[in-house]
Amino acid sequence: MGKEVVSQFTWVIRNFSSLQSEKVYSDVFTVSGCKWRLLAFPKGNGVKCLSLYLAVSGSQSLPYGWRRRAELCLSVVNQVSEELSQTKVTYHCFDAKDFDWGFTTMLPLDKIHDKNDEGGGESESVNMLEGDDGAESNDLLEVSVNESTDVNGFQVLPSQVETMSRIFERHPDIASKFRPKNEHLRTAYINVLLSLIKTLCQSTHELSKDDLTDAYASLVYLTNAGLNLDWLKKKLEERSEKKEKHEASERRMKEIEEELKDLKQKCSNLEAELEKEKADVSVARSPLSFDDVV
Numbered sequence: 001m002g003k004e005v006v007s008q009f010t011w012v013i014r015n016f017s018s019l020q021s022e023k024v025y026s027d028v029f030t031v032s033g034c035k036w037r038l039l040a041f042p043k044g045n046g047v048k049c050l051s052l053y054l055a056v057s058g059s060q061s062l063p064y065g066w067r068r069r070a071e072l073c074l075s076v077v078n079q080v081s082e083e084l085s086q087t088k089v090t091y092h093c094f095d096a097k098d099f100d101w102g103f104t105t106m107l108p109l110d111k112i113h114d115k116n117d118e119g120g121g122e123s124e125s126v127n128m129l130e131g132d133d134g135a136e137s138n139d140l141l142e143v144s145v146n147e148s149t150d151v152n153g154f155q156v157l158p159s160q161v162e163t164m165s166r167i168f169e170r171h172p173d174i175a176s177k178f179r180p181k182n183e184h185l186r187t188a189y190i191n192v193l194l195s196l197i198k199t200l201c202q203s204t205h206e207l208s209k210d211d212l213t214d215a216y217a218s219l220v221y222l223t224n225a226g227l228n229l230d231w232l233k234k235k236l237e238e239r240s241e242k243k244e245k246h247e248a249s250e251r252r253m254k255e256i257e258e259e260l261k262d263l264k265q266k267c268s269n270l271e272a273e274l275e276k277e278k279a280d281v282s283v284a285r286s287p288l289s290f291d292d293v294v
Contacts, residue, residue: 013040028057034068045104050076053102056094068094075191076107087195089218105210154190155183163194177226189225192218196232200239204246212240 013024019042026038035057045051052074056062075087092101149156151164152175167174180186196218199211215236223229 013042019043025055039100039102044109047105048109049105050107050109051102051104052076052106053100055100059094059096059099062096064096066095070094070101074102074106075188075195087192087218088214089192089221090214091217091220103214153186155187156190160190160194163197164190167193167197171228171231174228175226176228179226189222189227193222193227193229196222200232200235204239204243207239207243209243212236212243215239 013019021042023039023041023045026040028035028037030036037055037057039053039055041051054070054074056068059066070092074089086107088103088106090101090103092098094101149158149161151161152168154164154175156164178186178189180189196215199207199215202211219229219233219236223233
């Protein structure tokens with residue numbers, strides 16, 4: 001296996017809510033001879049969400065047939081409220097056709113703008129790791145917190161201490177084979193884990209198929225790093241199954257509603273027809289008067 005290279009890049013986006021540009025790029029940064037840059041759509045790439053991607057810089061000038069495999073961990077960390085943070089993980093093989101990759105629905109704009117109106121800003125940090133077959137990136141919008149607490153060898157925010165303590169209490173062997181030693185990288189993995197757990201805590205109505213796809217990618221990412229997450233894999237499979245049942249039930253509900261609507265209309269038509277027939281019967285039953293006969 002090749003030498004693992006760790007570097008960090010920070011991107012600060014100020015006055016985010018007032019940006020008029022459709023898209024903005026970070027400065028170019030280099031990891032193991034490959035130039036990268038971040039691409040953000042402040043108003044969303046066709047959606048009402050912050051869209052965030054990692055892009056190969058100068059892709060048009062690279063040799064014919066170039067390819068680069070990357071594992072991306074993109075984290076948006078709200079500087080005011082850690083609860084509004086979001087972390088997503090994906091894999092991609094960059095080439096001449098697909099030279100940028102990331103998430104179109106990284107974080108709803110209303111969450112960002114609500115906090116920006118109070119004077120908050122956004123900063124982005126990228127940690128890149130390269131192994132024998134490509135680059136691994138951890139892209140974090142860092143939170144402005146100077147305080148951290150050690151929980152079983154992991155530096156976490158004060159708001160995460162109770163959650164992490166409960167995780168280690170219930171699953172003491174979770175990090176027994178965890179490989180990364182770099183403090184920042186270990187923190188990034190923990191943020192991915194907490195984000196994954198947060199995703200699974202959503203109701204099946206809120207949980208989208210994209211969320212589940214990202215969750216499975218996050219699980220692979222964490223498992224490959226050595227975390228023992230068999231228990232979480234089981235929960236994810238249960239949530240996926242429950243989501244499928246939920247969607248199937250919703251489809252059946254709509255079918256029943258349509259059938260019921262048709263039946264109600266049919267009943268309404270039959271009632272009108274019945275009233276007409278009753279009127280005809282009433283007329284037929286009426287006796288004739290002397291004048292009617294004569």
